[in-house]
Structures are given as C-alpha cells and as structure tokens.
Amino acid sequence: MSQIIKRKSPFLIAEIGINHNGSIKLAKKLIDLAKKYNFNAVKFQKRDLNICIPEDQKGKIRNTPWGQMTYLQYKNKIEFEDREFKEIDRYCKKIKIDWFCSAWDVNSLKFLKKFNTKYNKVASAMITNQDLLELIAKERKLTFISTGMSKIRDINNAIKIFKKNKCDFILMHCISNYPCSEEDLNLNLITTLKKKFKCKIGYSGHESSVSPSFAAWFLGADYIERHITLDRSMYGTDQAASLSEEGISLLTNVLSKFPKMFGNGKKTISKEEKKLIPKFRYW
Helix, strand or coil, rough: CCCCCCCCCCCCEEECCCCCCCCCHHEEEEEEHHHHCCEEEEEEEEHHHHHHCCCCHHCCCEECCCEEEEHHHHHHHHHHHHHHHHHHHHHHHCCCEECCCECEEEEEHHHHHHHCCCEEECCCCHHHHHHHHHHHCCCCCEEEEEEECCHHCCCCHHHHHHHHHHEEEEEEEEEECCCHHHCCCCCCCCHHHHHCCCCCCEECCCCCCCHHHHHHHHHCEEEEEEEECCCCCCCCCHHHHHHHHHHHHHHHHHHHHHHHHHHCCCCCCCCCHHHHHHHHHCC
C-alpha cells in the first residue's frame, strides 16, 4: 500500500546573524521583515571576540564602509552587546516573534542566559566544541544543531551529549559555503541523517535561491533556516548568501501552500471535473 504524505508547513527561522552590520535600526527592520512573512523566530549570533578570533587574524587590515581598520576593530563595530540585545528582546516581545541566538563561546552563552529565550543554536563551527555543547545541553532548551564542516562521527558525538543531558534537539543539514553552489548542497544527506540518527531534521541553507528549501522540505526537513537581508549587495560576509524580500516572499508563500496540495490520496472526481464530463464525453 502506498504511503499517504501528511506534512505541516515547516518551522521557519530567519537568520539575521550579523547582517544588521552593528545597527539596531537595521536589526529591527530585519525583524519586521521576518514578522511580515510569518517566520516563527529570528536568530542572531553572539561572540566574545577575544576568544573567537584567532590571534593571527585580529590585526589584519580590512576596507569597510566605515574606513580602513583591523579585523578586530571591524568585528567590534558590528558586535551587539547588552544594550542592543535588551532592545531586541523588548522589540520581539512587542511584535510577538520569538528570538534566539547562537553562542560561539562559553562567555556568550552565559551572557545570553538572562534573556531566557525559548531555543538554543549550535553553529556549525561549534559542533566539535564539546565543553560548549555540554553547557548548552544542560540548559535543556530545544536546540538546533547545524552540521556544516563536520563528519558523521562529529555529529554522533554531539548527539550523544544532548541525549545524555536529555535535551531535545533538531539536526540541521548544512553546508558552510557562503553562498553555497547548488551542486554542493547534497540534499540527500537529509534522508541519510534522518535514517541514521532517527531524529527530527531541519535544513539551514546558505544558497542565493529558494528552490533548495522546497526540496529540503520534500525530503523531510520540518525546520527551515535561511539568512535574510534587506539588500544582498550590502557589505558583509553573509549578505550574498541571504534572501532579500523577493526571495523571502516566494519562500514563505510556496511553503505555506505545499501541505494543501497532497490531498487524501483517494481517487475521486472533483466538482469542477463533473461539470466538464458532459462537455468532453460525447458518447
């Protein structure tokens, strides 16, 4: 007997990340954009820059919209601190959208604790940081675990930590290319991960198009995370791997319609078809 597909629309995460370029005004516009298109949550990133930036990178000179500066100066300029996150917390509560953050180090995780967000996120870069994973898992919040830049054994080790701490998680298939070419997406890994780990699966995409998100949903990803931006040509490492409003609109509109298309799998004649029968069947 053939299987009847019954699926809900996916849980949608708008990854704002660092696309705000250090501007709380820009961050609010991105939050508004996510709210307008019915995303379930928005996500940011938090780093202790003294820990997260390698020493050999800190002094490198970059040309930025704010002039020439070292990489550490640039990262400090766009990093949100207590004042900005308090405003994000206030604003998201006001317009009724969940927000959360990926902590890139232990200090950032401790910093975020006071906001008591509903979810946690393990960034792909952090999936092998066992000390950080232990602390995240001990919070027992639903955690999205991205799997870019990892091997199966890395994913398995991370899952063991979360299971040991009885912390619910969603495994997010991810390729950490910015932007990611379609031939590198390896979407069949969604099926592989689901079969191997027998857990809930999502998809975190960094490509410039929306079609891979549709394919990911069909393959079983019930959680979709996409970077968003106001303008893909803006300065920043993630802007080109993000969706602007046109792409966001297409993504959410189509994904919301998919579940209605499946029907009940029973062969019947629709009302409109019945009207056409006398016209076409002349015998």
